[in-house]
Amino acid sequence: MYPFFEANKSGDQNFFSSKILENFSFPPHLHPYVEIAYVIEGSIEVTINDTQRCLKAGEVSICFPNDIHTFNSDGFSNIILFIFSPDLTRSFFGIRMDKTLENPFMSKNIVDDGISPLLYMLHDEYKSVNNKYVIKGLLYTILGKLDSHFTFKKSSTFYNSTMQNLLKYIEIHYHEKISLDSIAKDLGFSKFYLSRIFSNKIGYQFNDYINRLRINKAQKLLSETDLPVTVIALECGFESQRNFNRIFKELTALTPTKFRTGI
Known part of the structure; x- marks a missing residue:
């Protein structure tokens, strides 16, 4: 079950959620948080603003606050979905709050470069100890490793x-x-x-x-x-x-x- 309503209603600056979702689909929506989807198995079609891609195992999508995004599983898919407040990584998002990504999808070769183990560690930490400092540290590390692959544009040019x-x-x-x-x-x-x-x-x-x-x-x-x-x-x-x-x-x-x- 997608934590859509928690993300929209919580208003919590420390909001963080991680769920494993099978055969997940959800119509176009937006919320004020960051969302990272990692495909464990199968494939899933993801649309973020005007960009669409069929993500396969080992690939990642990154959705910035208030990006309009959609998930659609026609066949089998198994994903980890992380949703978190940008305030958790304020030093990273503070200067990027009016931005979105030109290409919000990361290929398997990028994710395999030390990122996928961190994603599993992040999910396991949330489900077990749920230490907020460990979660923040892992988020900063993941975003830091992805940052060199990000190309930013003004968000107003990407959604209606x-x-x-x-x-x-x-x-x-x-x-x-x-x-x-x-x-x-x-x-x-x-x-x-x-x-x-x-x-x-x-x-x-x-x-x-x-x-x-x-x-x-x-x-x-x-x-x-x-x-x-x-x-x-x-x-x-x-x-x-x-x-x-x-x-x-x-x-x-x-x-x-x-x-x-x-x-």
Whole structure:
């Protein structure tokens, strides 16, 4: 389960998360943190701003704060996903906060040059002792080794501000009764213009995109709380448990109850 909502809501300057995710997909989104994905096995298609690549085992993607990014696994993939506040490595990101990467993907030969063992060490440290000084030290070392391969550009040249505002709005209001009409009214755009953004830029129909965010949140609540399924359905924006169950199974191949008992 992707820690998308933790990254958007925490506001923690020391936020750090590391998860191993299998066959991971997530629609276009953004958050104020840094994200590094390392492919352990298989392959995964990653899009960051306007750049897309199919990452294979041993390769890495690096997403800077507020970059719009997407993950899509058509086949098998197994990745480690790190998400962390840029404040953890303030000396590195302090002068780069208005930047993004021209090429946010690192090939296997670059990662094999002493970086991949550090990524495994970072994940193991988080899952075991979780010493913040060790984590900071490993992050600085990883970024330092990658820095010579980075080419920076102004972030404003790489993403569409309208799309940013749209995604941020949805991340705040996804659990409410929203529609293209209501979003268009609140953001001051036409419904048809926003519809074209979803079709041409985001790559999902509006309802499909909203449902994917809601189901991700539902997975978090199912795994971390004892709330009844009916309450979770309502909290995630579904008007009925029947509709919730149907969409949950469509997107995960499991019922909410089976997902919870299988964790």
